[in-house]
Amino acid sequence: MKMVRISLVIVVICIGYTLFYFNQYHIEDERASIQSNLTEWENRGTGEEIKLDVLEVTQLDNTNSYIVLFETDNKNIGYAHFLKGWNGHFKIELSGHGTNVVSYEEIKTNNGMYRILVGKNPDFKIHHITAKLINEEFSFTSNVSKDEKFVKYKKLPSDLKQTFPADLTFFDENKNIIQNP
Secondary structure, three states: OHHHHHHHHHHHHHHHHHHHHHHHOOEOOOHHHHHHHHHHHHOOOOOOOOOEEEEEEEEOOOOOEEEEEEEEOOOOEEEEEEEEOOOOOEEEEEEEEEOOOEEEEEEEEEOEEEEEEEEEOHHHOOOEEEEEEOOOOOEEEEEOOOOOEEEEEEEOOOOOOOOOOEEEEEEOOOOOEEOOO
């Protein structure tokens, strides 16, 4: 009798966890579902409606993390960090958008830390961007010369202690620094 109770408790816990999991990871792996759920997420608790268009979905190497690049109706660029569950569906971890031409963000994945550059390249003036950590000896360069809007990323070495902030330097095709892209 005691064994039956224990088995019943285990079954109830498993069912509860499964329901909880499927409720969290409910966004289908298709553009329309990603866009509608992200729009709902972005509009939670705001008085005005933000309309957005999903531009790109990028998986960060072999992780369960995906970066969704989007543009708002007022032409601001944003990104969202989606996690893919074992059921093949997504949940939204975080998002943000603003008026910056390029944003530099830190993303924690199931396979280490990543830095991402998300943004736009007005009139294709920017050839490449160098991100250099201020408190560590680490930098990376991303070519954006052919990208009007982009997501670029780099896995950070695990031995770094301070991965933020970073200086971003923008270069044109002649390797001249661009002050205000």
